[in-house]
Amino acid sequence: MAFELHRLTDFTGGWFVGRFTPTLIPSEDVEVAVKNYRAGDHEPEHHHRVAVELTVVVAGRVRMAGREFTAGDIIRIAPGEATDFTAITDAITTVVKMPSVAGDKYPGPFSK
Secondary structure (H helix, E strand, O other): OOOOOOOHHHOHHHEEEOOOOOOOEOOOOOEEEEEEEOOOOEEEEEEOOOOEEEEEEEEOEEEEOOEEEEOOOEEEEOOOOOEEEEEOOOEEEEEEEEOOOOOOOEEOOOOO
């Protein structure tokens, strides 16, 4: 049996499944990423209007929307819910967004 081998570093920002290039599996249904952070890395507040986002903290400690999460925590963020992200320690997350919608990331809180 022959396997394909790929490196996470070959994909933009750790995103390796979804409606973008490069990708291992093009999909309009889901996006998947493994993200590595250094302590202090920060992403500003944003929201998605369409996608549900699941963030799994695989290693380390992070802060999202003022709450601290640790390895093993799974955070479900509904469309319209805003969050920021700060790595308190070096951290690894796995992120799943459904569906894969190009441009569905908006700065700041949701406003109707």
